[in-house]
Amino acid sequence: MIIRLKEGGERIPLTISGSDPKKGLITIIFQEIGKTTIELGRMEEGESILNLVGPLGMPAELKNFGTVVCVGGGVGIAPILYRVKALKSVGNRVISIIGARNKDLLILHNEMKELSDELHIATDDGTLGRKGFVTDVLDEVLAENRVDLIIAIGPVVMMRAVTGVGSAHGVRTVVSLNPIMVDGTGMCGSCRVTVGKKVRFACVDGPEFDGEFVDFDELLQRNRRYLKEEAASLMVMRAGRCTCFEETGCE
Ligand SMILES: Cc1cc2nc3c(=O)[nH]c(=O)nc-3n(C[C@H](O)[C@H](O)[C@H](O)COP(=O)(O)OP(=O)(O)OC[C@H]3O[C@@H](n4cnc5c(N)ncnc54)[C@H](O)[C@@H]3O)c2cc1C
């Protein structure tokens, strides 16, 4: 879905990571990395955001595949948790592999453990679970199990690496792409990705695609195109906060 916090605010894409239709609730889990997500994190209970639109894009393929390996990296663990729940509800055996830079950045591991048939944890620094990358664990899991599908959600470099390991073992990998999105309707062209040499818009055609056909190099390059502007916007926000936020409450 795409949310906008306030009039004049940027639109940002976030994933629905849980829902309770009876109560009319959805859950989002987000990482504060730039201006809008930091502002979102500052909101108090009872405050409201201006608007949101969703769910957008194509629904994920959901059926009994057999044995599915779900790989989640960083904040990508939030949508993977939701997926594990859905896959289990239609009878799949789910082996989950989650990873983060360190144990403090690893989210939802208790919930993942509860839902998965098997859970493996990897941290880059070895502070929790196995020291190393999720792909090291995936390689071993694929060597020891007959796996029908891999689903990977996380940083682009992780999804590219997972796809590589999957291909080496002859297993299909589905990835959830996170290009920069603006309108979420297929009109602005911001989320353009190349999949199987064809132009696709992740907001309407995705966000999920077969990893094997995704041009990850192009995606990485396109995701870097506003780095300067994003850093400048964060600096302005921080400066605004330091010099006048406490005195005037100015945002
Ligand atoms: C389909 C999709 C689902 C996502 N789901 C989640 C989620 O559930 N939880 C979560 O924490 N994050 C999620 N993200 C990433 C989230 O959209 C960005 O973290 C957020 O837009 C950053 O905005 P900012 O203003 O805080 O930071 P900025 O300073 O604007 O950006 C920091 C970094 O975030 C990325 N980014 C910025 N704007 C966008 C944008 N409009 N679209 C995509 N990436 C952007 C860029 O790589 C950039 O380098 C998702 C992204 C996509 C495309």
Ligand code: FES
């Ligand atoms: S976000 Fe504009 S085309 Fe997809």
